[in-house]
Amino acid sequence: MSKSLPADSVGLVTPQSIHFTEPLPLASGRMLDSYTLMYESYGELNASKSNAVLICHALSGHHHAAGYHSPDDRKPGWWDSYIGPGKPIDTNKFFVVALNNIGGCHGSTGPSSINPATGKPWGPDFPKLRVRDWVSSQAALADKLGIDVWAAVIGGSLGGMQAMRWALEYPDRVRHCVVIASAMKLTAQNIAFNETARQAIIADPNFLGGRYLEHNTLPRDGLSVARMIGHITYLSDYAMGKKFGRDLRSGSFELGIDEPIEFQIESYLRYQGDTFANTFDANSYLLITKALDYFDLAREYNDDPVAAFSQAKAKFLVISFSTDWRFSPERSREIVNALMGANKAVSYADIESNFGHDAFLLPNARYQQVFSRYLAGIDTE
Amino acid sequence: MSKSLPADSVGLVTPQSIHFTEPLPLASGRMLDSYTLMYESYGELNASKSNAVLICHALSGHHHAAGYHSPDDRKPGWWDSYIGPGKPIDTNKFFVVALNNIGGCHGSTGPSSINPATGKPWGPDFPKLRVRDWVSSQAALADKLGIDVWAAVIGGSLGGMQAMRWALEYPDRVRHCVVIASAMKLTAQNIAFNETARQAIIADPNFLGGRYLEHNTLPRDGLSVARMIGHITYLSDYAMGKKFGRDLRSGSFELGIDEPIEFQIESYLRYQGDTFANTFDANSYLLITKALDYFDLAREYNDDPVAAFSQAKAKFLVISFSTDWRFSPERSREIVNALMGANKAVSYADIESNFGHDAFLLPNARYQQVFSRYLAGIDTE
Numbered sequence: 171m172s173k174s175l176p177a178d179s180v181g182l183v184t185p186q187s188i189h190f191t192e193p194l195p196l197a198s199g200r201m202l203d204s205y206t207l208m209y210e211s212y213g214e215l216n217a218s219k220s221n222a223v224l225i226c227h228a229l230s231g232h233h234h235a236a237g238y239h240s241p242d243d244r245k246p247g248w249w250d251s252y253i254g255p256g257k258p259i260d261t262n263k264f265f266v267v268a269l270n271n272i273g274g275c276h277g278s279t280g281p282s283s284i285n286p287a288t289g290k291p292w293g294p295d296f297p298k299l300r301v302r303d304w305v306s307s308q309a310a311l312a313d314k315l316g317i318d319v320w321a322a323v324i325g326g327s328l329g330g331m332q333a334m335r336w337a338l339e340y341p342d343r344v345r346h347c348v349v350i351a352s353a354m355k356l357t358a359q360n361i362a363f364n365e366t367a368r369q370a371i372i373a374d375p376n377f378l379g380g381r382y383l384e385h386n387t388l389p390r391d392g393l394s395v396a397r398m399i400g401h402i403t404y405l406s407d408y409a410m411g412k413k414f415g416r417d418l419r420s421g422s423f424e425l426g427i428d429e430p431i432e433f434q435i436e437s438y439l440r441y442q443g444d445t446f447a448n449t450f451d452a453n454s455y456l457l458i459t460k461a462l463d464y465f466d467l468a469r470e471y472n473d474d475p476v477a478a479f480s481q482a483k484a485k486f487l488v489i490s491f492s493t494d495w496r497f498s499p500e501r502s503r504e505i506v507n508a509l510m511g512a513n514k515a516v517s518y519a520d521i522e523s524n525f526g527h528d529a530f531l532l533p534n535a536r537y538q539q540v541f542s543r544y545l546a547g548i549d550t551e
Numbered sequence: 552m553s554k555s556l557p558a559d560s561v562g563l564v565t566p567q568s569i570h571f572t573e574p575l576p577l578a579s580g581r582m583l584d585s586y587t588l589m590y591e592s593y594g595e596l597n598a599s600k601s602n603a604v605l606i607c608h609a610l611s612g613h614h615h616a617a618g619y620h621s622p623d624d625r626k627p628g629w630w631d632s633y634i635g636p637g638k639p640i641d642t643n644k645f646f647v648v649a650l651n652n653i654g655g656c657h658g659s660t661g662p663s664s665i666n667p668a669t670g671k672p673w674g675p676d677f678p679k680l681r682v683r684d685w686v687s688s689q690a691a692l693a694d695k696l697g698i699d700v701w702a703a704v705i706g707g708s709l710g711g712m713q714a715m716r717w718a719l720e721y722p723d724r725v726r727h728c729v730v731i732a733s734a735m736k737l738t739a740q741n742i743a744f745n746e747t748a749r750q751a752i753i754a755d756p757n758f759l760g761g762r763y764l765e766h767n768t769l770p771r772d773g774l775s776v777a778r779m780i781g782h783i784t785y786l787s788d789y790a791m792g793k794k795f796g797r798d799l800r801s802g803s804f805e806l807g808i809d810e811p812i813e814f815q816i817e818s819y820l821r822y823q824g825d826t827f828a829n830t831f832d833a834n835s836y837l838l839i840t841k842a843l844d845y846f847d848l849a850r851e852y853n854d855d856p857v858a859a860f861s862q863a864k865a866k867f868l869v870i871s872f873s874t875d876w877r878f879s880p881e882r883s884r885e886i887v888n889a890l891m892g893a894n895k896a897v898s899y900a901d902i903e904s905n906f907g908h909d910a911f912l913l914p915n916a917r918y919q920q921v922f923s924r925y926l927a928g929i930d931t932e
Contacts, residue, residue, distance in 0.1 A: 198809035298809060358791035358816045359783060365817040366779040369824070373772035375756045391754035398747040399780060402740060407876075410739035416847065423850055428579035428679060431845060435739045436746040443750070464812060466797065469804055495788075495876075 178254045179246060180212040180237035180261050187277060188314055194272075194307055197300040203286070207311050208233045208277030209269035212253060213261035215317075221550035222317045223259060224308060225249065225268040226325030226332035229400070229458055230450060232276035235268035236261075251533045258541035263550060264321065269311060271304045273457045281453030282383060293453055294380030301328075301465045305335045312343070319343050321548050323484075326350035326530035327497060328458070331465050334505070337482040338467070346548055347484040348541075351494055351530040353501035354467040354475055354508070360496060363403055364459040367396035371452050380453050389452045394443030396455060401442050406493035406526035410435060468508075475508030485515040487544045489537065491529035492522050517544060559635045560627060561593040561618035561642050568658060569695055575653075575688055578681040584667070588692050589614045589658030590650035593634060594642035596698070602931035603698045604640060605689060606630065606649040607706030607713035610781070610839055611831060613657035616649035617642075632914045639922035644931060645702065650692060652685045654838045662834030663764060674834055675761030682709075682846045686716045693724070700724050702929050704865075707731035707911035708878060709839070712846050715886070718863040719848070727929055728865040729922075732875055732911040734882035735848040735856055735889070741877060744784055745840040748777035752833050761834050770833045775824030777836060782823050787874035787907035791816060849889075856889030866896040868925045870918065872910035873903050898925060 175181055187208050194202040210233050215222060225235050227248075236253035238246055247268075253259040259266055270278040273296065281296040288295075312320065323344050325333040330352025337347040356364075374392030376382055382389055402410075414435040421431035471478035486509050490502035499520045509516040519540040523529035529537070556562055568589045575583040591614045596603060606616050608629075617634035619627055634640045634647055651659040654677065662677040669676075693701065704725050706714040711733025718728040737745075755773030757763055763770055783791075795816040802812035852859040867890055871883035880901045890897040900921040904910035910918070 197806050199807040200809055298811075300806075355797060357788055358795045358797065358814075359786075359788040361797070361814050362779075362783045362791060362816050362820055365814070365820055366776060366783065369772075369779060369821065370751055370754075370776045373751075373776060374754065391750075395747060395751045395754060395776065398743075398750060402743045402747065405740075407738055407740040410743060414739045416736065416739065416742070423845065423847065425578050425681075425851070426580040428581055430679075431841075433739075433742050433746075433844065435743050439743055439746055440750065460812075463814065464804065466804065470806070 174241060175238055178256050179250065180254050182241070183210050183212065183234075183237040183239065185210050185233055185239070185277065188311065190310055192310065194303070194310065196297050196303050198298050200297040202272065202279070202297060205272055205279035205307065206277070207269050207272070207307065209267055209311065210234060210236075210247075211268075212236050212266040213264050215265040215315075216550065218551070219317055220319070221264050221321055222315070223264045223266045224312070224320050224323045225253070225259075225266060226304070226308070226323065226329035227268070227271065228325070228327035228329045229462065230446070231329070232274060233268050233270040233278075234276075236266070248531065251531070252538070252541065258538055258545055259324065260542075260545065264545070267311070267315065269308065272307050273299045273454060273461070275451035275454040280451065281380070281457060282451045291383040293383060296453060296457065299457055299461050301331050301335050301461055302339060304332050305339055308332070308336070309340060309343070319345060321550055322346040322348055322545065324348040324350075325352070327352055327527065328462050331462075331467070334467055337484045337486075338478060341481055341483040344484040346487070347482070348487045348489075348544070349502075349505060350489045351491055351497045351502070351527055352505070353497050354505055355465060356463055361463045363399060364463055367399045368456055368459060370395035370399070371456060377452060380456075382452065388447070390444070390447040393447040393450060393452050393455065394440070397446035398439045398443040401439060403496045404527040406495065406524055408493060409525045409528070412524065414438065475504070476511035479508050479512035479514055482512070482514060486517070488516060488518045489530075489540065490520045491526070492520060493524055494527045494529060496527040555622060556619055559637050560631065561635050563622065564591050564593065564615075564618035564620065566591050566614055566620075566658065569692065571691055571695075573691065575684070575691065577678050577684050579679050581678045583653065583660070583678060586653055586660035586688065587658070588650050588653070588688065590648055590692065591615060591618075591628075592649075593617050593647040594645050596646040596696075597931065599932070600698055601700070601702060602645050603696070603701050604645045604647045605693070605701050605704045606634070606640075606647060607685070607689070607704065607710035608649070608652065609706070609708035609710045610843065611827070612710065613655060614649050614651040614659075615657075617647070629912065632912070633919070633922065639919055639926055640705065641923075641926065645926070648692070648696065650689065653688050654680045654835060654842075656832035656835040661832065662761070662838060663832045672764040674764060677834060677838065680838055680842050682712050682716050682842055683720060685713050686720055689713070689717070690721060690724070700726060702931055703727035703729055703926065705729040705731075706733070708733055708908065709843050712843075712848070715848055718865045718867075719859060722862055722864040725865040727868070728863070729868045729870075729925070730883075730886060731870045732872055732878045732883070732908055733886070734878050735886055736846060737844055742844045744780060745844055748780045749837055749840060751776035751780070752837060758833060761837075763833065769828070771825070771828040774828040774831060774833050774836065775821070778827035779820045779824040782820060784877045785908040787876065787905055789874060789905045790907055790909070793905065795819065856885070857892035860889050860893035860895055863893070863895060867898070869897060869899045870911075870921065871901045872907070873901060874905055875908045875910060877908040
């Protein structure tokens with residue numbers, strides 16, 4: 171283990187991949203004949219296999235949730251603040267599994283993978299996915315790993331939707347369900363932001379109907395604008411104001427000066443957009459945001475969330491953040507109310523935070539405390 | 552007058568244009584050697600010229616604020632709900648002047664006008680503008696119309712910024728200043744939305760560095776995405792939910808169906824974007840949003856809004872809307888607090904509305920009442 175890694179880190183980790191040759195039936199009626207899942211695990215599976223926890227990722231997440239791939243990595247996995255020895259998802263206690271979902275672009279089968287039928291990248295021909303398809307593929311992964319029952323399925327944002335769907339689709343395979351900064355369905359405003367981001371991608375001339383990889387190009391400008399839109403909505407007005415205010419990066423407000431002014435917030439956003447555009451696949455972005463828009467927990471239960479949650483056997487922890495305006499605390503309270511209506515055990519905390527939707531990824535003492543206490547109470551004997 | 556126009560309409564109106572050959576010195580230090588302003592007027596200027604009201608428009612506004620250009624017009628001017636006989640800005644009492652600002656694209660000199668020096672459209676070479684430049688050009692218009700003192704200068708959003716700047720730059724020429732859904736400066740989040748919209752335009756391959764007109768093209772896709780971003784932020788989450796919810800325009804949520812789903816909100820937004828892209832100039836959009844970002848009422852007053860407003864001699868009416876998250880009621884209260892600190896007469900109303908920033912354009916009984924009462928109290932003898 172490296173000299174320089176923090177003591178409460180899971181340390182160096184190596185991603186694993188599993189290839190599945192059993193076809194995966196999809197909600198659309200189509201079939202994914204074979205597929206690969208990239209995953210990482212932290213901690214040790216106990217003899218009774220009763221300490222396994224599944225981490226479901228959000229829009230831009232992946233399997234690298236904690237630790238480091240190399241001692242030289244500048245940053246650990248995306249949820250390293252919450253996964254590790256002594257951390258809320260305590261790897262001294264739990265065997266933690268994090269995967270990259272199908273349809274993604276970090277090693278699992280997705281639009282940028284080769285379509286065996288054509289020998290070319292799937293691109294826009296990759297099957298449309300719904301949240302339940304991710305859950306099915308995660309269940310197939312659990313089977314391979316010999317995990318019959320998850321001690322907990324945990325997710326933030328889109329990950330929370332997967333966790334809830336797990337609790338309804340596989341009630342006997344989930345003992346605890348942790349739903350963070352999520353919702354039973356998106357609002358019209360949320361769909362509107364997603365659609366605007368998609369239009370920015372589709373309008374990029376390098377998008378080429380989604381066949382950019384075949385033409386050795388990428389719709390970077392469109393993806394960058396899409397990420398900028400998303401990024402604004404993940405932060406709170408306060409957090410942006412606190413971090414950047416109206417500070418200038420270049421130029422001057424002085425009268426009599428005819429040069430362009432650039433605010434710090436502008437260059438920051440463009441940097442975020444450009445970085446994302448070089449690392450994320452545009453077709454994955456379209457596919458994942460569509461699944462997010464489609465998700466509606468109670469649709470097939472007569473639009474009755476109480477009826478939906480009546481299927482569940484898990485206990486629930488629901489967490490929201492006070493300044494999250496993309497998945498507001500009201501959405502979490504709707505989940506809590508439906509769970510109570512269905513007579514399910516549910517703990518709920520609305521965490522004070524200035525950091526909007528992004529808060530679910532960031533260190534926060536109260537959030538860590540609530541999260542730790544709940545998971546510490548899970549029986550893994 | 553047409554058979555079919557409503558009785559409380561100003562009726563058929565004809566836009567006027569005035570050409571100015573007196574150069575306009577700009578805040579940047581540059582000079583606009585000559586320019587044209589398009590304007591409309593409603594009501595009659597009284598003998599003492601004491602009943603003139605100036606309407607300052609917002610980002611996408613123009614000179615056609617009330618009435619109809621033809622009996623066949625489907626829609627009246629953009630603020631027709633508030634300008635007309637018996638309406639809050641009562642044309643039985645006031646002589647109302649509405650103009651298209653320089654830099655705009657509805658007939659006044661702007662980036663799509665011909666640059667006399669080159670014989671080609673100004674395009675990206677049009678001088679950068681600040682809010683004070685609009686105020687200077689509006690003062691030149693007042694001079695031409697023989698109006699020494701406005702009974703009121705009125706504006707919503709960016710128009711409110713112009714009204715406030717009027718009160719500081721020409722304290723003896725403004726008796727009343729009406730500032731609706733506005734702010735003394737934008738927040739970082741607001742700048743972020745504007746910058747994302749600008750990036751969408753600039754990334755459009757038909758933008759061509761702003762010289763699209765010379766190449767007989769338009770950056771329609773970029774402008775459409777820009778408008779979509781703006782449009783979401785002008786509406787409230789509630790208003791979008793109420794109007795569209797998660798209703799589908801096409802496709803089905805049913806499982807086992809592999810066809811694309813389209814939400815109503817998506818097609819609505821794309822329609823808004825496309826319509827705008829065919830009627831608004833991209834360079835004007837960039838220029839106007841930059842002026843919006845730069846605006847900071849108190850910058851040259853040592854960042855002290857009380858010191859800034861100490862210059863003013865006008866009385867003020869400030870109005871905000873409860874669900875406006877782009878120019879929130881908090882921004883209006885900052886204006887009110889600064890005015891009170893400077894011992895100015897100020898009336899303030901926060902109007903309950905579900906319609907976000909757009910509320911300033913829409914009929915609302917309480918808003919109409921407050922607005923009417925205030926303007927009815929203005930002395931025009």
